[in-house]
Amino acid sequence: MGNPVVIIGSGLAGYAVARELRKLNTELPIVMISADHGGFYSKPMLSNALSSGKTPESILNGDAVQMASQLKISIRTHCRVVAIDQPGCAVTLVDGEKIFYDQLVLALGADQVHLSLLGDGIEKILTINDLDDYKKFRDALAGKRRVSIIGAGLIGCEFANDLATSGYHVDVIDISAQPLGRLLPPAGGSFIQQKLEASGVVFHLNATTQSVDQMQERLCVTFANGASIETDIVLSAVGLRPRTQLAVAAGLSVNRGIVVNRLLQTQFSNIYALGDCAEVEGKVLPFVMPIAHAARALAATLAGKPTPVFYPAMPVIVKTPSCPTVVSPPDFSITGKWYVDADKDGVKALYRDETGNLLGYALLGAATKEKNNLTAQLPPVLM
Numbered sequence: 001m002g003n004p005v006v007i008i009g010s011g012l013a014g015y016a017v018a019r020e021l022r023k024l025n026t027e028l029p030i031v032m033i034s035a036d037h038g039g040f041y042s043k044p045m046l047s048n049a050l051s052s053g054k055t056p057e058s059i060l061n062g063d064a065v066q067m068a069s070q071l072k073i074s075i076r077t078h079c080r081v082v083a084i085d086q087p088g089c090a091v092t093l094v095d096g097e098k099i100f101y102d103q104l105v106l107a108l109g110a111d112q113v114h115l116s117l118l119g120d121g122i123e124k125i126l127t128i129n130d131l132d133d134y135k136k137f138r139d140a141l142a143g144k145r146r147v148s149i150i151g152a153g154l155i156g157c158e159f160a161n162d163l164a165t166s167g168y169h170v171d172v173i174d175i176s177a178q179p180l181g182r183l184l185p186p187a188g189g190s191f192i193q194q195k196l197e198a199s200g201v202v203f204h205l206n207a208t209t210q211s212v213d214q215m216q217e218r219l220c221v222t223f224a225n226g227a228s229i230e231t232d233i234v235l236s237a238v239g240l241r242p243r244t245q246l247a248v249a250a251g252l253s254v255n256r257g258i259v260v261n262r263l264l265q266t267q268f269s270n271i272y273a274l275g276d277c278a279e280v281e282g283k284v285l286p287f288v289m290p291i292a293h294a295a296r297a298l299a300a301t302l303a304g305k306p307t308p309v310f311y312p313a314m315p316v317i318v319k320t321p322s323c324p325t326v327v328s329p330p331d332f333s334i335t336g337k338w339y340v341d342a343d344k345d346g347v348k349a350l351y352r353d354e355t356g357n358l359l360g361y362a363l364l365g366a367a368t369k370e371k372n373n374l375t376a377q378l379p380p381v382l383m
């Protein structure tokens with residue numbers, strides 16, 4: 001038997017490939033290497049865990065030992081890969097150990113973007129991108145009441161809803177004029193804003209966060225216009241950046257993410273990437289559905305049957321129960337325009353091209369019931 005398939009990363013992408021590959025080949029040796037605990041959990045659950053009564057412990061579906069036995073793979077936990085020796089087909093761990101591979105899968109995820117802010121409280125700013133971050137956040141919440149969230153995007157709004165409905169005072173700060181500015185036209189933004197405000201969320205829009213300072217036990221967030229708010233916890237949710245450093249150092253093509261073709265293959269035929277770290281035919285799609293499709297295709301390829309990935313339309317449900325919302329973001333590089341139908345019960349926004357073809361949508365409130373019908377009319381994301 002040759003060297004194993006080595007998967008770097010134990011997030012949804014790493015586990016999805018391992019699981020799909022096992023279905024196709026029960027013998028192939030698979031080694032998963034993870035910088036973290038290596039347990040399996042559903043990351044999207046982190047942003048509605050409080051209101052659904054979940055703890056960090058109950059979110060974990062299986063630890064690394066259980067997962068290794070279930071999938072019949074070997075899992076190296078708390079092991080950071082520091083280099084890829086592409087010509088030698090090996091990865092180097094932080095302690096210098098080398099692990100050789102026949103095929104390498106990069107499922108490295110993405111890093112939270114950190115704003116460069118001033119103030120002596122910036123060390124206290126929290127971000128949540130994995131279960132360990134979430135544990136820290138839940139520990140920090142103990143006995144506290146006020147949370148300020150920087151960023152009114154998908155993750156910021158989901159946490160705001162979760163915290164507000166769980167009894168916390170929540171301030172959300174964003175530089176833009178509306179929440180979910182990248183996903184919703186203005187009518188949709190103001191609808192979700194009103195619904196979240198009705199749940200107790202306080203928005204500070206068109207506001208640039210400038211500094212975070214310690215004020216005895218509390219923190220003070222100051223905006224560029226001089227206004228400030230007092231809070232117990234500052235959570236930053238201003239976006240993600242694909243983890244590409246390893247790939248860059250190994251000479252792999254990197255653009256916004258690690259560049260791969262429809263086979264999820266980098267320019268080196270036995271190195272692949274998927275999930276939040278990957279850029280598939282120019283698209284970086286940091287969501288669960290693309291991972292499921294990519295993992296199935298990649299597993300077939302790794303098992304010996306080269307299989308290009310196909311992405312159908314993949315709507316994203318925004319987990320804001322105070323304002324049910326589903327979006328299928330259009331490819332904004334195609335010229336088109338929003339057609340919006342809004343009333344007190346909901347917003348139906350359809351993005352159409354010049355000839356009237358539906359390219360994407362945003363549905364809020366009562367309009368979400370049209371999801372299936374509209375999704376069927378959308379073009380695939382990747383043909």
Ligand SMILES: Cc1cc2nc3c(=O)[nH]c(=O)nc-3n(C[C@H](O)[C@H](O)[C@H](O)COP(=O)(O)OP(=O)(O)OC[C@H]3O[C@@H](n4cnc5c(N)ncnc54)[C@H](O)[C@@H]3O)c2cc1C
Nearest residue numbers: 009010011012013035043044081108109275276286287288
């Ligand atoms: C709070 C939150 C809510 C979300 N909600 C939704 C949702 O509702 N719907 C949706 O579609 N998407 C949602 N997402 C996005 C979705 O969860 C991600 O797209 C997905 O989990 C990414 O999985 P991944 O495996 O690519 O990356 P990750 O989960 O980040 O995994 C990366 C893995 O790589 C490991 N790693 C990185 N570098 C190294 C190294 N050098 N050596 C060894 N190991 C390394 C890490 O330790 C980790 O195990 C949400 C994200 C967040 C943060």
